[in-house]
Amino acid sequence: MTFAWDAPSVDFHALAPEIIVAATLVILLLVDAFTGEDQRWASSSIAGIGLLVALIPIASLAYDGTTRIMFGGGYVVDNYALVLKALFLLSGYVVVLLSTNYIAEGDYWEGEYYQMILASVLGMMVMASARDLVSIFVALELLSIPAYMMAAWRKRDLKSDEAGLKYYLMGVFASAVMLYGMSVIYGYTGSTLLADIAPKIGALATSTPLVTLGIVFVVIGFAFKVSAVPFHTWAPDTYEGAPTPVTAFLAVASKAAGFVALLTLLFVGFWPRHDVWEPLIWVLSAATMFVGNFIALRQTNVIRMLAYSGIAQAGYMLAPLAVAGASPEAASQALHSIVIYLVIYAAMNLGAFAVVLAVARKTRSAESDSFGGLFSYAPGLTVCMSIFLFSLAGIPPAAGWFAKLGIFQALASAGTTSGYVLAVIVALNSVIAFAYYGRLMRIMWMEDAPDGDVSPIRVPWSITAALVLTVGVTLVWGVLPGLVTHFTDPITLLAVGR
Amino acid sequence: MLINQFLFLGAILFCIGVYGVLVRRNLVLVLMSIELILNAVNINLVAFGAMWHATDPANLSGQVFALFVIAVAAAEVGVGLALVLMIFRNRQSIDADDVDLLKG
Numbered sequence: 001m002t003f004a005w006d007a008p009s010v011d012f013h014a015l016a017p018e019i020i021v022a023a024t025l026v027i028l029l030l031v032d033a034f035t036g037e038d039q040r041w042a043s044s045s046i047a048g049i050g051l052l053v054a055l056i057p058i059a060s061l062a063y064d065g066t067t068r069i070m071f072g073g074g075y076v077v078d079n080y081a082l083v084l085k086a087l088f089l090l091s092g093y094v095v096v097l098l099s100t101n102y103i104a105e106g107d108y109w110e111g112e113y114y115q116m117i118l119a120s121v122l123g124m125m126v127m128a129s130a131r132d133l134v135s136i137f138v139a140l141e142l143l144s145i146p147a148y149m150m151a152a153w154r155k156r157d158l159k160s161d162e163a164g165l166k167y168y169l170m171g172v173f174a175s176a177v178m179l180y181g182m183s184v185i186y187g188y189t190g191s192t193l194l195a196d197i198a199p200k201i202g203a204l205a206t207s208t209p210l211v212t213l214g215i216v217f218v219v220i221g222f223a224f225k226v227s228a229v230p231f232h233t234w235a236p237d238t239y240e241g242a243p244t245p246v247t248a249f250l251a252v253a254s255k256a257a258g259f260v261a262l263l264t265l266l267f268v269g270f271w272p273r274h275d276v277w278e279p280l281i282w283v284l285s286a287a288t289m290f291v292g293n294f295i296a297l298r299q300t301n302v303i304r305m306l307a308y309s310g311i312a313q314a315g316y317m318l319a320p321l322a323v324a325g326a327s328p329e330a331a332s333q334a335l336h337s338i339v340i341y342l343v344i345y346a347a348m349n350l351g352a353f354a355v356v357l358a359v360a361r362k363t364r365s366a367e368s369d370s371f372g373g374l375f376s377y378a379p380g381l382t383v384c385m386s387i388f389l390f391s392l393a394g395i396p397p398a399a400g401w402f403a404k405l406g407i408f409q410a411l412a413s414a415g416t417t418s419g420y421v422l423a424v425i426v427a428l429n430s431v432i433a434f435a436y437y438g439r440l441m442r443i444m445w446m447e448d449a450p451d452g453d454v455s456p457i458r459v460p461w462s463i464t465a466a467l468v469l470t471v472g473v474t475l476v477w478g479v480l481p482g483l484v485t486h487f488t489d490p491i492t493l494l495a496v497g498r
Numbered sequence: 499m500l501i502n503q504f505l506f507l508g509a510i511l512f513c514i515g516v517y518g519v520l521v522r523r524n525l526v527l528v529l530m531s532i533e534l535i536l537n538a539v540n541i542n543l544v545a546f547g548a549m550w551h552a553t554d555p556a557n558l559s560g561q562v563f564a565l566f567v568i569a570v571a572a573a574e575v576g577v578g579l580a581l582v583l584m585i586f587r588n589r590q591s592i593d594a595d596d597v598d599l600l601k602g
Binding site: 133134137138141145148149152155156158159161162163164165166168169172173175176177179180182183184186187190191192236237240241 | 505508512515516519525528532535536538539542543545546547549550554557559560562563566567570573574577578581582584585588589597598599600601
């Protein structure tokens with residue numbers, strides 16, 4: 001028996017962003033191989049430039065505006081994919097800015113570090129376009145495996161080892177469970193293509209227990225990635241132990257990639273069975289908000305506090321998914337509110353980590369007490385951090401309020417009791433969250449420096465650039481939210497509203 | 499084609515693997531348990547792949563997926579063993595209970 005093989009037609013314009021990032025990765029490898037130790041600083045510049053250049057084809061593709069479908073529907077470049085790819089590239093760029101001094105001064109492996117970041121960003125970009133179980137799996141591993149290594153980057157530091165190991169074990173276990181779910185889904189549908197899976201699992205009897213099992217396993221696999229309770233245990237430990245720029249990367253880009261995969265899978269692949277995943281997500285979301293916020297209340301380390309706050313934020317982002325099946329409008333609202341939340345969350349959380357990094361350059365600590373008296377010697381950083389904390393708490397004019405509003409609108413547009421109850425839970429948790437954001441603000445503005453050392457902090461230009469970028473975005477989007485919705489409004493996912 | 503026996507084998511391997519990950523304290527054995535889960539996945543995929551291939555000769559997704567899983571699992575375990583080796587060098591122990599600096 002012979003099979004004719006036709007080469008698939010490849011749309012190079014659509015793949016240009018991925019190709020540029022991959023090419024930058026190769027250039028970095030060569031630069032690393034052919035230059036001496038004293039020229040390693042070039043790595044971070046090359047990585048940053050590569051990430052920015054990859055934005056050019058994204059802009060031209062967005063201007064062109066047509067949805068490009070490749071490889072039999074397994075790889076789709078549409079508005080949804082473009083917005084998220086731009087998000088991943090920009091977050092990657094900010095992380096490169098944050099890493100420049102940290103990695104260069106820390107006697108770590110420099111060239112390899114930026115190769116890992118680029119590989120991970122490449123995985124995220126593929127994830128945004130992947131519409132097939134195999135490519136979603138490969139993208140997940142491409143973004144995760146470099147992240148495991150980055151978490152353990154300070155290899156002689158016991159805490160960093162531990163961070164890497166915990167992240168690795170949880171991540172690999174989760175992806176193994178997810179794969180088992182995928183294998184069952186494939187077994188029932190005979191296809192790995194999400195667009196084929198949807199009608200087939202819709203046609204099966206609703207009581208097919210193995211399909212339910214498959215969907216639950218896949219959702220649980222990504223619940224680990226977005227650190228939803230009860231699969232969050234790795235997050236605070238990994239965030240604390242990993243190098244701080246890597247923590248920022250994991251908390252923002254990696255979490256966003258998990259959400260992207262979840263959105264694609266649930267909206268395109270598992271849409272006909274929203275009766276299965278809605279209750280599951282509802283419980284995950286409510287538990288994530290409460291546990292994240294209550295444990296954040298008693299944290300004394302700013303990075304751990306941000307980790308638990310990030311867990312709670314993941315709970316807010318999961319909330320609209322729990323009611324997405326109520327009506328086509330609810331589905332479209334949920335999709336938009338989550339993408340908007342991801343974009344705004346990226347800006348404000350990266351900014352908060354940038355301030356922590358800048359302060360730790362002087363205090364060598366991320367304990368809350370070490371932020372005492374920050375206003376007296378670093379007023380600029382204090383104001384920046386306050387803006388980010390206001391934004392995370394959802395107080396105007398910082399952008400966070402608009403993200404939260406979107407979540408409430410999506411929950412209300414479903415018009416179901418479970419939606420209203422979840423909206424009340426989100427509101428309650430926003431109030432709880434203000435307690436610990438407010439406490440950090442009080443420490444920064446009101447208290448004295450713990451050791452009386454009020455010499456100013458010298459902030460390197462790369463961190464300043466990252467701060468300008470994130471503060472600017474957080475404030476401008478908070479005042480003019482139309483700038484965000486301009487990009488997110490055209491977003492659709494194939495099966496939504498069918 | 500009857501595929502029950504393959505699915506049972508896969509399910510049993512999956513359960514042994516999950517049990518091993520949750521209970522074993524030796525990190526190398528945890529890695530091996532994860533490999534068991536991945537092999538359960540491969541058995542499932544190949545069995546389902548053969549089933550679909552029998553009705554539709556062009557459907558080879560299951561086998562292709564299994565190849566991807568094998569390749570990626572090798573990369574994953576490579577990183578995992580490197581991490582365990584690093585832990586062993588720094589602590590002279592690969593007991594998961596000893597890795598407990600970060601808490602709260």
